[in-house]
Amino acid sequence: MKHTEAAEAGPDPVDARLGTRLTELRAERGWSLGELAARTGVSKSTLSRAERAETSPTAALLNRLCAVYGRTMSQLLSEVETEPPLLVRAAEQPVWEDRASGFLRRSVSPPHTGLRGELVEGRLAPGADIAYDRPPVPGLEQHIWVLEGALAMTAQDVEHHLAAGDCLRLRVRGATRFRCVGDEPVRYVLAVVLP
Structure with missing residues (x-):
């Protein structure tokens, strides 16, 4: 088109x-x-x-807006979708793309009333680099599990290099950065738990 x-x-x-x-x-x-x-x-x-x-x-813009509105990105994106069902079939998982940065985000287990956790699948194209200046919710718990490729994730001024199978666990209190550092795309699961 x-x-x-x-x-x-x-x-x-x-x-x-x-x-x-x-x-x-x-x-x-x-x-x-x-x-x-x-x-x-x-x-x-x-x-x-x-x-x-x-x-x-962009993902960076949504992150800044989420920070002032006190929401995670998944919460904001779920508010523009219908009420998520308890069973989320693969074909029904909302997908959002930041075409400018090469970031694809699938909400595998979207936020749901009464639940504090959610699962997100992230995909970054080779060379993709996304920086967030602050967490959408201070103290947000994140578990980043790399499924394929290589990811460099920076939090609290420390860069962590993750390969397939590696998992990084942290509470997000400041700026973060996600970079695809390999020649192939990186695919990871991000488990998010509200404080």
Whole structure:
């Protein structure tokens, strides 16, 4: 599909629902775009374009928004989907892609009422590098289990190199960074547990 055809087709349905939810969250707090920009360090124009679904938000942008709204990324993304069932079939697991960074995120076990944990499958293309300036929820517990490839994960200014089968366990309190350091994509499971 050509770029003009994609533009004529309208925004991606998930991006449209996400934009609506981001607008609702800002309105619930009574914040202007300027106030949200000051809290996140993201320009008003970028925030406005994300809310109007004129652009697909990046993982880094969603992380900053989740931090000010007190949500994990999975919680935010689950709010734009229907109530997740207890059994989540592979074909029904929500997938979100940050095309700019080469990051694909599958919500294997989305957040659910009464549960504090969730499972996410992450895939990074060779050379992909994603940095988060803060956790969406301070003290968030994460378990990162590499299934295929090689991952460099930085937390608390320490870089950890993980190969297939390795698992890193931590509480996220500051900036983190995920990098695919091999010639092949890296695929990992991220178990997230709210504090």
